[in-house]
Amino acid sequence: MKMTGAKILIESLKKEGVEVIFGYPGGVVLPIFDSLYDAPIKFILVRHEQGAAHAADGYARATGKVGVCIATSGPGATNLVTGLATAYMDSVPMVAFTGQVKTFLIGNDAFQEADITGITRPITKHNFLVKDVKELARTIKEAFHIAKTGRPGPVLIDLPVDVQQAEAEFLYPEKVEIRGYNPTYAGHPGQIKRAAKAISESKRPIIYAGGGVITSEASEELKELAVKNDIPVTMTLLGLGAFPATHRLALGMLGMHGTAYANHAIMESELIIAVGSRFDDRVTGKLDEFAPHAKIIHIDIDPASVSKNVEVDIPIVGDAKDILAKLNKAVKKPDTKAWLGRIEEWKKKFPLKYKDDDAVRPQYVVEQIWEATKGEAIIATEVGQNQMWAAQFYKFTKPRTIISSGGMGTMGFGFPAAIGAQLGNPKAAVFDIAGDGSIQMNIQELATAVANKLPVKIAILNNCYLGMVRQWQELFYKKRYSYTCLAGACPDFVKLAESYGAVGIRVTKKDEVRPAIDKALATDNVVILDFQVEKEENVFPMVPAGEAINRMIGDLA
Amino acid sequence: MRHTISVLVENKFGVLARISGLFSARGFNITSLAVGETEDPSISRMTIVVEGDDRTLEQIKKQLNKLIDTIKVVDFKEGEFIDRELIILKVPATAKNKKEILEAIESIGARIANAGAKTISVELVGDQTKIKALLELMRPFGLLEVVRTGRVAMSTQDKGLKIEGKPEVNE
Numbered sequence: 001m002k003m004t005g006a007k008i009l010i011e012s013l014k015k016e017g018v019e020v021i022f023g024y025p026g027g028v029v030l031p032i033f034d035s036l037y038d039a040p041i042k043f044i045l046v047r048h049e050q051g052a053a054h055a056a057d058g059y060a061r062a063t064g065k066v067g068v069c070i071a072t073s074g075p076g077a078t079n080l081v082t083g084l085a086t087a088y089m090d091s092v093p094m095v096a097f098t099g100q101v102k103t104f105l106i107g108n109d110a111f112q113e114a115d116i117t118g119i120t121r122p123i124t125k126h127n128f129l130v131k132d133v134k135e136l137a138r139t140i141k142e143a144f145h146i147a148k149t150g151r152p153g154p155v156l157i158d159l160p161v162d163v164q165q166a167e168a169e170f171l172y173p174e175k176v177e178i179r180g181y182n183p184t185y186a187g188h189p190g191q192i193k194r195a196a197k198a199i200s201e202s203k204r205p206i207i208y209a210g211g212g213v214i215t216s217e218a219s220e221e222l223k224e225l226a227v228k229n230d231i232p233v234t235m236t237l238l239g240l241g242a243f244p245a246t247h248r249l250a251l252g253m254l255g256m257h258g259t260a261y262a263n264h265a266i267m268e269s270e271l272i273i274a275v276g277s278r279f280d281d282r283v284t285g286k287l288d289e290f291a292p293h294a295k296i297i298h299i300d301i302d303p304a305s306v307s308k309n310v311e312v313d314i315p316i317v318g319d320a321k322d323i324l325a326k327l328n329k330a331v332k333k334p335d336t337k338a339w340l341g342r343i344e345e346w347k348k349k350f351p352l353k354y355k356d357d358d359a360v361r362p363q364y365v366v367e368q369i370w371e372a373t374k375g376e377a378i379i380a381t382e383v384g385q386n387q388m389w390a391a392q393f394y395k396f397t398k399p400r401t402i403i404s405s406g407g408m409g410t411m412g413f414g415f416p417a418a419i420g421a422q423l424g425n426p427k428a429a430v431f432d433i434a435g436d437g438s439i440q441m442n443i444q445e446l447a448t449a450v451a452n453k454l455p456v457k458i459a460i461l462n463n464c465y466l467g468m469v470r471q472w473q474e475l476f477y478k479k480r481y482s483y484t485c486l487a488g489a490c491p492d493f494v495k496l497a498e499s500y501g502a503v504g505i506r507v508t509k510k511d512e513v514r515p516a517i518d519k520a521l522a523t524d525n526v527v528i529l530d531f532q533v534e535k536e537e538n539v540f541p542m543v544p545a546g547e548a549i550n551r552m553i554g555d556l557a
Numbered sequence: 558m559r560h561t562i563s564v565l566v567e568n569k570f571g572v573l574a575r576i577s578g579l580f581s582a583r584g585f586n587i588t589s590l591a592v593g594e595t596e597d598p599s600i601s602r603m604t605i606v607v608e609g610d611d612r613t614l615e616q617i618k619k620q621l622n623k624l625i626d627t628i629k630v631v632d633f634k635e636g637e638f639i640d641r642e643l644i645i646l647k648v649p650a651t652a653k654n655k656k657e658i659l660e661a662i663e664s665i666g667a668r669i670a671n672a673g674a675k676t677i678s679v680e681l682v683g684d685q686t687k688i689k690a691l692l693e694l695m696r697p698f699g700l701l702e703v704v705r706t707g708r709v710a711m712s713t714q715d716k717g718l719k720i721e722g723k724p725e726v727n728e
Binding site for chain 1: 624
């Protein structure tokens with residue numbers, strides 16, 4: 001049957017099982033929006049295209065499905081850029097559609113024209129400009145395939161308006177064959193054997209788990225490897241939830257704001273089992289001093305991540321789930337008793353802590369959210385201190401429960417991402433742990449959340465500062481707080497919430513914290529919790545930039 | 558160390574931008590890059606000459622392989638490939654030195670591409686040694702313009718570059 005490009009798009013999305021699209025209309029996507037008008041796919045109208053990209057991202061992270069967003073050409077498309085870069089850095093499967101000016105106008109500086117495939121080339125896994133409607137269905141099939149396989153990532157499809165209007169026979173391909181794209185899934189048996197031997201013979205092993213464990217749905221296999229063999233587990237920000245934080249073998253997050261015991265453990269380990277993690281600079285600190293005694297096993301689906309930052313002894317390229325399952329069969333339990341004893345001492349000596357006085361401490365707020373939600377909530381975060389406190393004090397026990405911009409560190413990500421996560425998990429309690437700076441970067445999405453009855457709870461750790469930058473200024477720039485103080489023009493967040501039809505609760509005293517959280521949880525609406533926290537609280541421990549990660553500052557390490 | 562890499566890519570628009578963008582974004586230096594269609598018109602072949610230590614080269618190859626439009630990447634081993642480049646250069650010629658120029662051209666096996674009223678354009682196809690020798694030989698006459706294609710390279714082995722998916726990194 002012949003149909004228009006716009007209709008082919010909808011039919012293709014149905015074939016891909018897409019349940020929801022986040023987006024914003026505009027001139028050259030009118031044909032698509034006309035098809036959406038009576039399409040059986042949920043459409044979430046955001047208030048800024050950046051919100052659409054982050055919401056699609058949050059939806060994808062929380063559900064494991066491909067997030068889909070759509071924007072018009074020019075400014076609509078460029079507004080997606082930060083969202084695509086965020087998803088790319090954190091390997092999130094997304095497909096973004098952008099409108100484009102008519103094919104014969106491309107390159108003419110037409111109204112609302114931007115070379116979006118050119119702009120997004122380095123921040124997408126792949127992108128397409130479809131010039132012929134006959135190519136559309138196959139392109140969409142390929143885009144979804146590329147987005148969700150191998151190391152996932154965002155894919156953009158640019159659609160000129162005349163292609164949306166032109167007609168073609170709709171034939172959705174059953175299979176995809178891209179001769180230049182064949183991700184490796186099965187780990188090399190010889191390498192797995194070598195790794196198993198190294199683990200079996202190790203004295204001081206440590207598992208360093210990243211977001212790849214979650215992407216590959218390998219948490220159970222990881223848990224088996226750790227628990228059966230008594231191997232401690234530290235996680236990256238994106239790896240949190242891959243292994244329960246409440247388990248005796250869990251060391252929490254490592255790196256710049258990691259726990260002191262995780263950092264000491266990785267530095268003194270003699271075998272690092274890295275799974276789906278990429279030795280980011282926030283994790284390793286000073287590279288030439290990183291884990292000097294350790295042999296490294298690196299399991300990753302992306303060959304380019306192996307031996308990029310640190311030299312790896314046993315690389316295993318492939319799917320973490322498959323490789324861990326095979327490893328579990330081959331590993332003989334090493335004797336780690338003395339090693340675990342050593343780690344226990346560090347845990348006792350350097351616990352994560354904060355001053356538990358009468359003030360409203362941000363860490364206390366996060367702990368209370370954890371208690372109130374019994375650790376079952378999905379926690380999105382913004383970026384900065386709020387993000388690090390969430391990572392340190394919310395004990396994540398399940399995969400896909402922390403939604404945070406790790407690689408890109410995108411402020412303004414958390415709230416729209418929480419909207420996407422809530423949409424994918426209608427029954428879950430979804431929080432955005434925010435700062436007063438970050439939340440103002442995509443505050444307009446309050447309208448989206450309220451209009452679509454997505455009862456996200458926004459917990460603002462409001463210190464009237466761009467807290468993380470202020471912390472660096474305090475520690476490394478002689479307290480010269482250059483443009484990091486937001487006081488004086490801070491909005492009344494309660495009134496702001498109310499103006500959008502949401503609920504606002506202000507908290508100024510410690511004993512109000514828990515009742516406010518409970519009230520928010522009992523409210524079937526979007527709630528802003530404005531926690532007016534201690535203004536100059538710092539995130540500790542902290543490894544100064546460029547230092548070895550066992551050289552932490554703060555009296556807590 | 559200098560490496561010569563052959564990259565088979567989809568013959569589509571935008572592919573060159575993907576490759577060159579990758580080099581600039583990741584801080585890799587390209588010494589030369591030449592592109593052209595292959596025996597299969599749907600495939601282009603790029604010959605890229607790069608400088609870098611082993612680790613950088615490993616990253617370059619992996620990143621090239623990561624591109625969806627990249628079909629195959631081959632890093633040629635020393636002594637197992639031939640490489641050629643075309644150079645055209647223009648020197649001023651007068652009645653006085655014309656004979657000397659023509660003798661020089663002949664001595665090195667180059668050819669006259671164009672003889673103008675006041676200039677002679679010379680062409681030569683050869684390996685880097687030969688190209689360098691030509692440049693040295695012609696420099697004294699005054700180089701008005703030099704244009705080079707960049708190197709193209711091919712393996713000397715009897716089999717062609719097969720496309721059977723990308724090579725695995727695991728040995």
